Amino acid sequence: MDELPIGRRVAYWRGRRKMSQQVFADRLGKSKSWVDKVERGVRRLDKFSVVYEIADVLQVDVQLLLGKDVERRPETQNCIDQVEVEEIRAALERYDQMSAFFQAVPHSPPLTEMRKAVSHAWLTYQHAKYGVLARTLPKLLRDAQAADSAHASTPEAKDAAHLLGQVYQIASSALRKVGEHELSWLAADRSIAVSQRAGDQLLAGLASYRVGSALLALGRVRPALEVNVNIANRLAPSREPAQGDRLSVYGMLLLNGAMAAARIGDSATVRDLLCGAEQASFELGGDYNHYWTSFGPTNVQLHRCATAVELGDGRTAVEAHEKIDQVGFHALLPERRAHHFLDIARGYTQIGNIEKASEMLLEGDRLAPSEIRCRPLAHEVLSDVLRRTRGTPPAPIAELAEQMGVGV
Template structure:
């Protein structure tokens, strides 16, 4: 789109935002005639201040309006760019599903197709293919919203709501990974409401987990701890009957997420209690499973022992736990979990001053799931720290990774 004149680019993004010329003009403080002339190229945009105002109203990076969008390099194909973020934002901003209360929805995908699409999206996320997922999410969100509206008064209302709740959770997770924390929180919050309509306590519990993760990423640590612990307590197994495996999985993940929040505020005692509870749940579960897409089990508890140690600033403990980990269970984990762990351990090694090993961990994660390293702002920070503290010229693989990620000393 960089070959288009700026007026055409303004018209394109206005159309993408579903704004009429009048609405756009009102938000910009201009007349409809002024907007029309700009879009037709009759009036020039020769003031940067006006271009920045337009970009702000359209919620796009100003570089997109100026036609200076950077082409993706092959090695960054799996990351999410500004255009994709804005498309996901636009899908989350849609409220036209409310029309189901007033008139019939004209079309929505069959629920059998939706189930397949949602399962594929979960697997795409757990294999850390964030770019591919970002490109699929806007349509998936619209389709799930449409299906939810179409079946709002049918016997399949709860099924459609369940699928939409899952899609919101997928969106929340991938947005948090790439640093879009406010949008991640919005998607997670949407999932809670939809999950309640679906009548599934475990899906609602997992939505609370996503809310806790988004709050933690936003620096709202105590609310994150509270939501994880409160919902975990409500889902805690009670009574003589053996709890369902799905219940143990969601319950355990809430405890693990709570432990991460407690670690962020330096509450080591709460971290130990929550990890102990999660460990007991994993033992009762009897192995590593992916119920409700949680990847919960003894191995994930071990990964969180390392991660919480890093958050507490105890890199040595994290590294020791990593070296003593059950390798069989670890290698059976899905790529996103393993690469995330390598990033955590890279941070642990920087805490004890071993930047060479930290670099090796980043490379291990990159070989396993490039998007988990190249697309995450946290990984950029760790790599920058490794480069800054490396004496002399960094090893060739690290230098190459830094160049591909656009990270300098």
């Protein structure tokens, strides 16, 4: 895209942000006609101040608009930037690497090395190190695609497909966190097909969970509810004691379905799905990380809070939060706990307790900064907190807002 005129780059990023020309013009304080002329190259952008303002509205680095290489962030900053998103996109676009029909069987790392790399990527995600993960994902995607193609006709074919299915799911989860929902859906959808070749029903079930999450993020709520509930019904344990991994995937599908039902205000379905997930967690007998789900009684408690927030019932969410088993909660991985703090911050704003909402944001930031600083949802919650704070915001919140680029 570097060779495109700046107007075309503006149009590209406006489209990526799903803004109409009118909305974009309103945010810039310009006319729709002005935007149209800029994007068609009829009007030149010859003032840096205007270019910087456009970059700010589009939430991209100004160097991307100018067609120059972006100065990469230092390793200490841990968000996924636009350059890294484009590199992940490029890896997903390499259709020639996905099949030996189109090129010679590529060289790929040994599967033993791939297993270690995939396991490390899962842990990196669950510790909310999104920037670190983003810098490894493009190569991991290419390596996993190459391994899947190279082993297509070998006894290791299912193992290679299983690893690729996992990598697609990691990519889907990370992309959803930073608002790249269409890409998240694409990666999750691919994982379903690859999981079938891997011969693993539970991996395919978990891929369906990722599809449901992406659809929910895209506002496709009823399809999200249907895919989670339908696949959960197919994985429902029989009368015999079920294995932990099956219970975990089944339970997570129910929890995700409950989140979708809450989004459309269907409290009865929310209640039924949460009860089903709770029963599965009791059968499981504790909190585990089977298939990287972090499923168990504590995660069910967290989803009781989250669904209450989605239903607009902040008081119920806060009351459920205060009853959470603290031993189980502190045993969960950082991403899950910080995500919960963000949910409860939303709950506190719903009941007007801005001080406690601020505390929850700060707790989440101390635990897993990327879960708060990198997510568009967290930016929205912090903006709401600042808007409703009387007088000068407390210093810690003001500092967090400055670091996140949220106006005080």
